[in-house]
Amino acid sequence: MSTDTVKTKKIILRTADKEEFEVDEAIAMEFGTVKSFFEENPDASEEPVPLPNVSSQCLLTIIEYFKSRGGSSSAEDEAKAYNEEFVKARDNESIKELILAANYLNIKDMLDMLTQAVADRIKNKSVEYVRRFFGVENDYSPEEEAELRSRNEWAFEGVDPDDD
């Protein structure tokens, strides 16, 4: 008597903080890392898949994202609106954490969506804001920077003031 065809297959994922999550196979296979794990270990279907680079908080968020998003049959407008809502509420640090997780888990679509969201968030920001956001050190001398700014004055028009 086969039970596999009746129940939806679940896959167990174990996060960095040793928590285990039971996830529908359909969702788990969206994660490139998980997919590759099973391709390399075909006999490991009952064991938890170790994800040492993802926190449980993060994985929970990602699972929720896929559950609430609906299937690929949802209209383009609906998907776009859902993505916007998903991103809007989160601050910069939590988006970066999700990006790291999506990158590690190799979830291409989600990573594309998140990186585009960050690009949209920073496109009108100042140079200083962007340095802080990415933790980049300024290695220009004041003279060099001033020269570069004056040569491209037009690119500095209409920039958001830094209040965060």
Added chain:
Amino acid sequence: MQGWSKSRIELPETVIMDILSKLPVKSLIRFRCVSKPWCSSFQTPHFISKHHHNNLKNSNLNLLLKRCHGNTRNDIHYFSSLSTEKGKKFSVKENIHLPFFENCWFAPIVSGPCNGLLCLHDHDKVALWNPSTREFKVLPKSSVQSHPSLDFTSYGCLGFGFDSTTDDYKVVRFVTNYFKEDEEGGDLGDWNHQVELYSVKSDSWKEISVPDVQPYDSPLFNNYINGFYYWPATGDTDYLILAFDMANEKFSTLPLPEFGGALADYYLKLLDFNGSLGAIVYPREGTEKSFDLWVMNGSWTREFSIESVPGVERPLGFWKNGELFLEGSNNELVLFDPATLEVKNVGIHAHPGTMQLIAYVESLIPINGRSEHEERIIRYPAGDTSDRY
């Protein structure tokens, strides 16, 4: 600032570059100031190509409209940048004046876009323009035609495109040289045809062999498609299409589509249709016009027809969802929607026959030119009054 001492998540370099490759050119130019490594990264062929590809994938099109308001020498052609934001209805964002072409007989003719670059020319003046990075490159004068009895040179058709084998941008141009009468021998002044080729990497012109057919006409649309530039041309007995392979620097010919009419009664304009060579055919006479769109895929097939659009003179370019921009009979820019069959007036006018619409995708491609500022190119923000500068 105590707040910045808390540990911040650092993203890997590849992810950061992935994010940055999704930014508009203006942001990237500003962010050159973030750090020297970032500035260098933005100039690598890999980043430039990734950035351009992202824009192509998202169909991020920008619109430039070239036009004039009269036909005297005092009427200068200029460019208007049109908004493509939802709800902005193609309103004019800014008007751009190019002093280099101010004393034109006619407009500067625009070839392109090719990877976000435009080539403008009038008589012997040629320039390349990247409107996204605001770089402008005046091409040097050619030394190819120098000859002691040269009287004058007339400049004909020009093509502009990309050679993917050498990652170089090239300009091909047809010239006719007229020679002075030979005072001793009594020969009447002679003339010859030449073809010259310029490349950005060499920054110089060289002569290449002349084809047997003569190109004519100035482009209404982009005639650079997939490594080739196309012109309508005349052979000994017939009309056909002349093609130039940017990589091999060789000419070849193609037949015209058999559209069931004569060129005396119809305009046939070549264009880029979704990456293939296309031709749009429409009657010369009348203000209610039908447009046939032919596409070359091994052979010519008529892809579709847009029937009986009232009150229009000529097409100016396809937009998204099959919409078509046209010059209306009232000298205004209009947009035809094939789904609703509506002709919407965009509310921008120009002297008849002077409009040329260019839809381009932003790119960071450098052209070894100078800034718009150095070339005294001025961009005037559009006022809230009329769309005229």
